[in-house]
Amino acid sequence: MIGKLKGTVDEVADDHAVIDVHGVGYVAYCSTRTLAKLTAGEAGVLHIETYVREDVIRLYGFASKLEREWFRLLQSVQGVGAKVALAVLSTLSTSDLANAVALQDKATVARAPGIGPKVALRIVSELKTKAPAFAGEALPSIGLKQELGEGVAAAPVSDAVSALTNLGYSRDQAANAVAAALKDAGENADSARLIRLGLKELAR
Template sequence: MIAKLSGLLDETGADWAVIDVAGVGYLVHCSAKTLAALGIRGEGCTVYTELQVSENDMRLIGFASGAERDWFRLLTGVQGVGSKVALAILSALSGEELQRACAGGDAAMVARANGVGPKLASRIVNELKDKAGGMASFPGAPPGALAPPPGSASADAVSALQNLGFKPAIASAAVARAVEELGDGAELDALVRVALKRAAG
């Protein structure tokens, strides 16, 4: 699976961009916020990606950050929320606003997104309410940082630090800073090494 693309911004449209990676142009569908973050045509850019495969379609969805991709995965896990609706929500709300809306049961905020009616907005905040509570920003982590997905290197690193005696909040914050420093694809041992320095410091 393609997890990340780094290349030149070749072309953009209303909800898509073409990223030229070594002469191959990848069409990625993006939220308005991601498109704005990509910069101008001809410049270097990086997008985190999610490959969606259906019976008659394959599409690559692009995100400016790993956190935005995590929200996309959560949103598309809600019944009735496809990739278009999820991108519309991520275009209208930042991760922090979405987190606040879900945690506080504010369906009206989610309904501000194009194509999201009151019923669907209520379902989204109800289904994600508990998950949003566990996804609060960690102390010292970048705004909107999410709890690492189970089974990921980040989650394993948090667990490793807790086994060494660090409290969950401190372990999470240290790993979040390590991920910010090393990037999303960092190996477990590198994450633990850097996170230990951050936690001890």
């Protein structure tokens, strides 16, 4: 079983890369985000998920272990295979995906090619309890986003997020700003203070 490839990038195509490891070229199918980090002729490292079927052995390559974990996690959802999982990871970074799941934001997930509303809903519903463990950079605000996604956030928090989204910020941006504002203002801050501090955060 191949878990990692380290060698020279021989070729970067639309959906795969060829990694030359001591004269042997390995074809690894990757998200466009991972492919964008590879340059032909330069050194490259891919974390690999190996699929063995009766008629084919296929390698999927990822720039990080976290991306590989999300690839596995996505396929635990009914209707999501390797191709669809790669499409999601091509459209959303792992942090964006963790945020979308926590916020139950099926519209963001549905931006990926091949993802319809029903599959997007299944992804955010079935993976919501697992998002914190795979949040990566999104971890500091993931708890707040889960509360918002489940509709159980404190009124000042949800009011502040709503006000910021009404000003044109995405729900994710608004939630991040309010999470940062809570650190400064404390848990008992009212919505007006959270909005003010959130706007300062967004202006940085």
